[in-house]
Amino acid sequence: xVGDCIEMLRSLPPASVHAIFADPPYNLQLRxxxxxxxxxxxxxxxxxxxxxxxxxxxxxxxxxxLTEARRVLRKDGTLWVIGAYHNVFRLGATVQDLGFWIxxxxxxxxxxxxxxxxxxxxxxxxxxxxxAARGPESKYRFNYAAMxxxxxxxxxxxxxxxxxxxxAERLRDVKGVKVHPTQKPEALLHRVIMACTxxxxxxxxxxxxxxxxxxxxxxxxxxxxxxxREPIYAEAAKQRLAAIEPIGESAxxxxxxxxEQPRIPFGVLVERGLVPAGSRLYDRARRYExxxxxxxxxxCGTATGSIHKVGAAxxxxxxxxxxxxxxVLGRDGRLRVIDEFRTEIAGGV
Amino acid sequence: xVGDCIEMLRSLPPASVHAIFADPPYNLQLRxxxxxxxxxxxxxxxxxxxxxxxxxxxxxxxxxxLTEARRVLRKDGTLWVIGAYHNVFRLGATVQDLGFWIxxxxxxxxxxxxxxxxxxxxxxxxxxxxxAARGPESKYRFNYAAMxxxxxxxxxxxxxxxxxxxxAERLRDVKGVKVHPTQKPEALLHRVIMACTxxxxxxxxxxxxxxxxxxxxxxxxxxxxxxxREPIYAEAAKQRLAAIEPIGESAxxxxxxxxEQPRIPFGVLVERGLVPAGSRLYDRARRYExxxxxxxxxxCGTATGSIHKVGAAxxxxxxxxxxxxxxVLGRDGRLRVIDEFRTEIAGGV
DNA sequence: CGGGACTATGAATCTGGGG
DNA sequence: GCCCCAGATTCATAGTCCC
Numbered sequence: 245x246v247g248d249c250i251e252m253l254r255s256l257p258p259a260s261v262h263a264i265f266a267d268p269p270y271n272l273q274l275r276x277x278x279x280x281x282x283x284x285x286x287x288x289x290x291x292x293x294x295x296x297x298x299x300x301x302x303x304x305x306x307x308x309x310l311t312e313a314r315r316v317l318r319k320d321g322t323l324w325v326i327g328a329y330h331n332v333f334r335l336g337a338t339v340q341d342l343g344f345w346i347x348x349x350x351x352x353x354x355x356x357x358x359x360x361x362x363x364x365x366x367x368x369x370x371x372x373x374x375x376a377a378r379g380p381e382s383k384y385r386f387n388y389a390a391m392x393x394x395x396x397x398x399x400x401x402x403x404x405x406x407x408x409x410x411x412a413e414r415l416r417d418v419k420g421v422k423v424h425p426t427q428k429p430e431a432l433l434h435r436v437i438m439a440c441t442x443x444x445x446x447x448x449x450x451x452x453x454x455x456x457x458x459x460x461x462x463x464x465x466x467x468x469x470x471x472x473r474e475p476i477y478a479e480a481a482k483q484r485l486a487a488i489e490p491i492g493e494s495a496x497x498x499x500x501x502x503x504e505q506p507r508i509p510f511g512v513l514v515e516r517g518l519v520p521a522g523s524r525l526y527d528r529a530r531r532y533e534x535x536x537x538x539x540x541x542x543x544c545g546t547a548t549g550s551i552h553k554v555g556a557a558x559x560x561x562x563x564x565x566x567x568x569x570x571x572v573l574g575r576d577g578r579l580r581v582i583d584e585f586r587t588e589i590a591g592g593v
Numbered sequence: 594x595v596g597d598c599i600e601m602l603r604s605l606p607p608a609s610v611h612a613i614f615a616d617p618p619y620n621l622q623l624r625x626x627x628x629x630x631x632x633x634x635x636x637x638x639x640x641x642x643x644x645x646x647x648x649x650x651x652x653x654x655x656x657x658x659l660t661e662a663r664r665v666l667r668k669d670g671t672l673w674v675i676g677a678y679h680n681v682f683r684l685g686a687t688v689q690d691l692g693f694w695i696x697x698x699x700x701x702x703x704x705x706x707x708x709x710x711x712x713x714x715x716x717x718x719x720x721x722x723x724x725a726a727r728g729p730e731s732k733y734r735f736n737y738a739a740m741x742x743x744x745x746x747x748x749x750x751x752x753x754x755x756x757x758x759x760x761a762e763r764l765r766d767v768k769g770v771k772v773h774p775t776q777k778p779e780a781l782l783h784r785v786i787m788a789c790t791x792x793x794x795x796x797x798x799x800x801x802x803x804x805x806x807x808x809x810x811x812x813x814x815x816x817x818x819x820x821x822r823e824p825i826y827a828e829a830a831k832q833r834l835a836a837i838e839p840i841g842e843s844a845x846x847x848x849x850x851x852x853e854q855p856r857i858p859f860g861v862l863v864e865r866g867l868v869p870a871g872s873r874l875y876d877r878a879r880r881y882e883x884x885x886x887x888x889x890x891x892x893c894g895t896a897t898g899s900i901h902k903v904g905a906a907x908x909x910x911x912x913x914x915x916x917x918x919x920x921v922l923g924r925d926g927r928l929r930v931i932d933e934f935r936t937e938i939a940g941g942v
Numbered sequence: 943c944g945g946g947a948c949t950a951t952g953a954a955t956c957t958g959g960g961g
Numbered sequence: 962g963c964c965c966c967a968g969a970t971t972c973a974t975a976g977t978c979c980c
Contacts, residue, residue, distance in 0.1 A: 299689060329698040329723070333689065336682025340648060345955080348715045349678040351700050353752050360748060363737040366697045366788075369750035372721075374678070383958075388712040388970090390888035394860030397899050399709060399971070401718035403702050403752070407865075431864040438888055439715075464870070464887055491871030495886050499897065501712070502969060503958080509967090552967060561632050565968050622955045629951090630970040638953050679955060703952090705973035711956035712970050720953080757952060760975060775953050 245471045246478045249450045252471040253312035261469065262385070262445035264313050265324045265436055265457045267428060268306070270331035299334065306338045309450060314342055314378060316448065322347070322384045322440045325374045326428075332372045344376035347384070348402050352432060355407035373436070385440050390498035394438065406431045415454050415480055423480045424454035433460040441466050443496045455481025462488045465496035508586045510551050510566070511540025518585045525551075525570040526579060532558045534570065542570075551582070594820050595827045598799045601820040602661035610818065611734070611794035613662050614673045614785055614806045616777060618643040619680045620651045629710050638774045642823070648683065655687045658799060663691055663727060665797065671696070671733045671789045674723045675777075681721045693725040696733070697751050701781055704756040722785070734789050743787065755780045764803050764829055772829045773803035782809040790815055804830025811837045857935045859900050859915065860889025867934045874900075874919040875928060881907045883919065891919075900931070 245252045317323060323344060327335050340346065350373040357369040377384040391400035409429040416422055433456050441447060443465040449457035452470035454477060461468035462485060472478040490496070513519040514536060521538035534544035534554055541549055547557035551566025559569075567586065571579035594601045621643055627635040645651040666672060672693060676684050689695065699722040706718040726733040740749035758778040765771055782805050790796060792814040798806035801819035803826060810817035811834060821827040862868040863885060870887035883893035883903055890898055896906035900915025916935065920928035 329685070329695050332698075333682045333685025333723075336678070337686040340682065346678050347955090348717065349681075349721070350715060351702075351719055351752065353700075357750070363748075364696075364735055366699060366724075366740070367748045367750045368697065370700055370752050372698070374682075375715075380955080386713055387888070390890075391715070393886075393899060394858060394864070394889040396856070396858035396860070396889075398858075399712075399716045401706070401716040403700065403719050430866070431861075434864045434887070491869070491887065492884075494892060495871040495884055497886065499886070499888050499890050507959090507967080550967075562628070563632070563966095563968080565970085567968070619953055620955090621953065624955070627954060627956060628970095633950080635954070635956095636951075643953085677953065677955095679953085703973095705952075707952045707954070708971040708973090709954080709956060710970055711954095713956050714954090716972080717954065756974080759952075759973095763952095771952090 245469070246473070246475055247471065248473055249471050250309050250312055253309065253316055253450060256316045256448075256469070258315050259318045260446065261316055261448040262318055262321045263324070263437070263441050264317055264321070264448045264450070265326075265433065266309075266313065266449065267326045267426070267451050267453065268309070268331070268335070269451065270302070270327065302331065303334055303338060306335055307342070310338055310342050310344075313448075313450060314344065317378050319378055320383050320385065321378060322382075323374075323376045323378070324436055324440075325376075326352070326371055327374075328368070328371050332374070336374050339374055339376050343379055345378070345380040345382065346374060346376045347386075348375045349373065350375060351403040353403055353405045355405060356410070357408070375440075385442065387439055387442075387498040387501070389501040391435075391439055393499050394435070400439075404432070404435060406435075409456075415484060424477055427454040428456045430456055430460050433457050434464070437461055437464055437466060438498060442498065443493060452481055453477050455484045458485055459488050463490055465490050465493060508589065509540065510582070512589070513582070513585050514538065514540045516589065518588070519572060519582060524573065525582065526573055527555075527558075527569055528571060528579065528581075530579070534558075542566075594818070595822070595824055596820065597822055598820050599658050599661055602658065602665055602799060605665045605797075605818070607664050608667045608670075609795065610665055610797040611667055611670045612673070612786070612790050613666055613670070613797045613799070614675075614782065615658075615662065615798065616675050616775070616800050616802065617655065617658070617680070617684070618645075618800075619677055620645050621679055627710065635707075635710070636774075640774065651680065652683055652687065655684060656691070659687055659691050659693075662797075662799060663693065666727050668727055669732050669734065670727060671731075672723075672725045672727070673785055673789075674725075675701070675720055676723075677717070677720050681723070685723050688723055688725050692728055694727070694729040694731065695723060695725045696735075697724045698722065699724060700752040702752055702754045704754060705759075706757070724789075734791065736788055736791075739787055740784075743784065749788075753781070753784060755784075758805075764833060773826055776803040777805045779805055779809050782806050783813070786810055786813055786815060801830055802826050804833045807834055808837050812839055814839050857938055858889065859931070861938065862931070862934050863887065863889045865938075867937065868921060868931060873922065874931065875922055876904075876907075876918055877920060877928065877930075879928070883907075891915075 325335050352371045354369050357367055360367050406429055409427045414422055437460055446467045447461045448469045450471045452472040458468045458470045514521050519536055521536055523536050525534045532544055534542040542551055542554040544554050544558050547554045551570055552564050555564035555566045555569040567583040570582050574580055621638055623637050674684050701720045703718050706716055709716050755778055758776045763771060763776060786809055795816045796810045797818045799820045801821040807817045807819045863870050868885055870885055872885050874883045881893055883891040891900055891903040893903050893907055896903045900919055901913050904913030904915045904918040916932040919931050923929055
């Protein structure tokens with residue numbers, strides 16, 4: 245969509261998108277007035293009013309588009325906002341004020357940042373992303389297993405090391421001039437979209453710019469909505485998108501976590517004779533021995549109940565994952581954890 | 594000084610300190626107990642000093658102490674504030690509202706953060722520091738050369754990799770219980786104080802806690818003022834300080850900073866398009882063919898998982914180095930082992 | 943004394959589905 | 962909306978103990 249971000253957002257139905265990625269401008273034009281860029285503040289007078297005015301206008305704009313974004317976001321959807329120290333604190337505070345629930349702040353560590361030429365500050369080598377659910381109680385999606393897989397089977401951390409967008413990926417006009425001043429790298433959006441969406445879900449970018457969000461969403465088999473006010477950027481994004489081929493559906497899937505897999509009650513193993521009623525289960529150290537009941541319950545001393553309940557009871561622990569705690573004793577004398585039987589019949593229940 | 598931060602600040606003369614380091618309460622909002630997967634209980638920060646009724650109360654408190662801090666700060670002085678996503682956006686916005694001029698936000702990347710035990714978010718692996726001058730026109734001190742020297746003659750970046758405060762540095766009582774829940778590492782304060790002060794200048798910490806700021810300031814030959822409300826913490830800091838010897842003025846203190854391992858997950862090659870999602874990998878004999886998923890996993894027959902796990906599964910082997918096992922098929926029909934792509938990535942991850 | 947096994951712990955807004 | 966309960970979930974260090 246080409247047009248003003250807030251107007252376009254208002255035209256979208258409520259609770260309709262699964263994820264929002266927003267890269268708002270920080271020296272933006274408000275209602276036709278051109279705001280001064282930061283370095284034009286040459287006035288030596290320490291004029292606090294003036295500064296407050298600027299911040300207030302920016303905050304009002306932020307509040308307005310974030311309010312609409314929240315309306316458009318599904319209950320279980322999440323919001324990503326990216327910014328730098330000039331604006332990210334105000335963004336984050338407004339995100340919280342509007343009722344979003346921050347899940348993480350994520351640091352994009354730039355592999356190749358621009359050095360600080362005057363030697364008066366630290367090299368500004370990162371930007372900050374805020375990841376938030378619609379509210380504190382939201383059942384948001386987080387593709388934990390996929391993120392872990394993406395990071396060589398270690399939990400993904402909140403600091404991401406990703407190069408700037410350069411080379412062939414950077415959109416340039418016929419003269420070789422870059423089309424957009426702050427084109428985001430596709431690798432960044434790849435991680436964002438893989439983290440919190442499934443194939444076919446809808447990703448919205450209210451400040452589309454050169455179209456990185458839409459490009460990555462399309463390639464990963466997600467649907468997308470992009471809003472951009474400047475026709476030049478919108479046209480560049482359109483052309484860019486036309487050349488993108490989605491990867492196959494299988495490759496676009498996120499590794500399902502155990503929680504998403506079909507649940508198999510222990511009783512099914514008993515019914516099918518994989519763990520027969522009347523047989524015995526043991527913990528790893530063979531300190532405890534439990535009798536398998538025909539109804540899928542265990543008995544161990546005075547404790548009776550589910551594999552989890554009895555596992556917790558014998559250990560005097562608050563809870564226990566019985567699938568990982570209990571074992572079957574094989575004929576070779578080796579213990580086999582009962583969780584393995586579940587995967588054997590994962591085909592159907 | 595032992596006493597309320599705001600009252601004590603009011604008692605200090607205006608424009609009298611060169612640098613302020615502040616680690617205010619984070620206003621964590623924890624809802625219940627949290628257990629590790631092994632059922633052990635996480636020791637939460639549930640102290641009364643960290644509880645506020647709502648954002649408005651926290652903001653009012655922030656505004657009050659920052660106002661006094663600004664009054665006490667010299668015109669050429671700078672302010673450091675540290676926080677996490679719970680509070681840092683509100684802190685930063687207030688810093689700006691009061692007229693401070695943000696110079697950098699700096700990321701403390703934790704070498705050994707606590708994992709996310711429930712797998713519902715990214716590992717919270719960093720905290721944010723805000724570095725600000727008193728105003729836009731301030732002639733603040735930045736020891737550029739010292740920072741560059743501290744960083745192997747490269748400009749110091751805005752992301753700092755520093756371990757948590759553990760081991761002998763961590764203050765403990767006679768029972769071995771940590772004295773303060775959030776003691777900051779001396780390495781962090783070393784860099785802060787070295788960056789923006791000269792020997793003999795005054796460093797103020799309005800939330801002294803266990804006294805890290807004062808300890809490092811004393812060792813580096815800076816004068817210091819510490820304010821702490823809790824007598825227990827104040828007493829611990831006092832004892833800690835008594836044992837500190839200032840280093841000689843000419844001493845070239847080098848940090849025992851640990852080099853970080855440039856580990857490159859396979860998923861990064863996928864994100865960056867070096868091995869695109871949806872493409873195929875082969876073993877050397879081309880007996881097996883695997884599909885590359887967008888999350889950096891492979892799919893080959895029924896096997897799904899990391900390059901190592903799938904490599905092991907197809908060979909029916911206990912383990913496998915996927916970097917050496919899998920290859921990309923080039924246009925010339927030649928196989929290229931994926932390990933070669935790792936070396937193409939500059940820097941680290 | 944070295945190495946391996948085992949344990950402890952760190953600013954944490956840490957579950958979800960069915961009845 | 963509330964209650965109940967199945968069951969999913971951890972990484973880097975430092976310290977201790979034992980062989």
